[in-house]
Amino acid sequence: MSLVARYLERNGIPTVVMGAAKDIVEWAGVPRFLFSDFPLGNSAGKPHEPDTQRFTLDLALKVLESAVGPRTTVQSPLRWNEDGDWKNDYNNLARMPAEEVAKRRAEFDKVKQTALEQRKKAGVA
Amino acid sequence: MADTTNFAPEFDAPIDYMRRTRDYYLALGYDNPYRWAHYTDAPFTALKKPLKDSTLALITTAAPYQPDKGDQGPGALYNAGAKFYSVYSGDAAHDHDTRISHIGYDRKHTTAKDSGTWFPLPLMREFAGQGRFTLAKRFHGAPTNRSQRVTLETDAPEILARCRQDQVDAALLVPT
Numbered sequence: 191m192s193l194v195a196r197y198l199e200r201n202g203i204p205t206v207v208m209g210a211a212k213d214i215v216e217w218a219g220v221p222r223f224l225f226s227d228f229p230l231g232n233s234a235g236k237p238h239e240p241d242t243q244r245f246t247l248d249l250a251l252k253v254l255e256s257a258v259g260p261r262t263t264v265q266s267p268l269r270w271n272e273d274g275d276w277k278n279d280y281n282n283l284a285r286m287p288a289e290e291v292a293k294r295r296a297e298f299d300k301v302k303q304t305a306l307e308q309r310k311k312a313g314v315a
Numbered sequence: 316m317a318d319t320t321n322f323a324p325e326f327d328a329p330i331d332y333m334r335r336t337r338d339y340y341l342a343l344g345y346d347n348p349y350r351w352a353h354y355t356d357a358p359f360t361a362l363k364k365p366l367k368d369s370t371l372a373l374i375t376t377a378a379p380y381q382p383d384k385g386d387q388g389p390g391a392l393y394n395a396g397a398k399f400y401s402v403y404s405g406d407a408a409h410d411h412d413t414r415i416s417h418i419g420y421d422r423k424h425t426t427a428k429d430s431g432t433w434f435p436l437p438l439m440r441e442f443a444g445q446g447r448f449t450l451a452k453r454f455h456g457a458p459t460n461r462s463q464r465v466t467l468e469t470d471a472p473e474i475l476a477r478c479r480q481d482q483v484d485a486a487l488l489v490p491t
Binding site: 191192193194195196197198199200201202203204205206207208209211212213214215217218219220221225227228229230231232233234235236237238240243244246247248250251254255257259260261270274275276277278279280281282283291294295297298301302304305308309312314 | 324331332335336343361365374376392396419423424426428429433439442447448461462463467470471475483484488491
């Protein structure tokens with residue numbers, strides 16, 4: 191998605207990215223970025239909390255309007271929860287029992303195969 | 316009012332997803348890590364007119380719900396079969412059933428029950444109704460098929476062309 195933002199921007203359309211993966215978006219380098227420190231899947235606010243979604247959209251628009259140069263990142267002040275412990279879980283093998291790791295390995299093999307077949311079908315493999 | 320020395324714990328910072336993902340797949344036995352797009356520069360184009368006079372388009376990585384493509388519901392396992400491989404567009408005046416089962420979101424801490432967390436189209440309609448901006452007549456779906464070449468050479472130009480057709484002045488991109 192960062193690649194699309196860069197492409198639009200370079201071709202005259204100002205952009206703002208709303209996202210939750212700070213390192214990945216900044217590694218690519220985008221013009222404007224509203225970062226929410228939330229679990230992936232919640233770029234636009236917290237589930238069933240319309241107020242946080244409104245706040246997030248409003249802030250993204252303000253970033254779009256006010257950024258003075260590229261690589262402008264603004265971090266939303268909203269917190270997912272008090273202790274922030276969710277950050278220790280994502281793809282963290284240290285917190286996973288051995289049988290869970292084995293299960294994920296089998297799942298990943300399957301997913302890779304499906305994705306490859308689909309890309310072939312779509313002519314992009 | 317002043318800060319104290321009661322600092323936040325070390326882990327409580329934005330997740331280093333690239334490192335976490337690399338370590339994870341290495342541990343699963345895959346030593347050919349994904350190379351994330353990386354540039355040292357970034358383009359910048361200023362808004363040409365105030366936002367309230369601008370047409371704003373939504374670009375999403377969410378997929379249209381496809382009943383024949385397996386479980387895409389809340390909490391579904393990663394479903395590569397629900398991916399899409401070319402840009403799609405939808406009428407921004409209507410509601411759409413979009414899903415994110417084809418993306419590696421945080422399945423432990425979020426359930427993907429509320430599409431408002433990844434697809435803010437209804438909210439954008441509300442803001443447009445209040446005069447914040449004009450909502451572009453279509454939103455656009457950007458494929459996430461792990462081929463950066465296809466994104467650069469095919470998908471991004473297609474999205475630009477569609478935005479130009481709709482006289483779009485600015486875009487809000489919401490990756491999942």
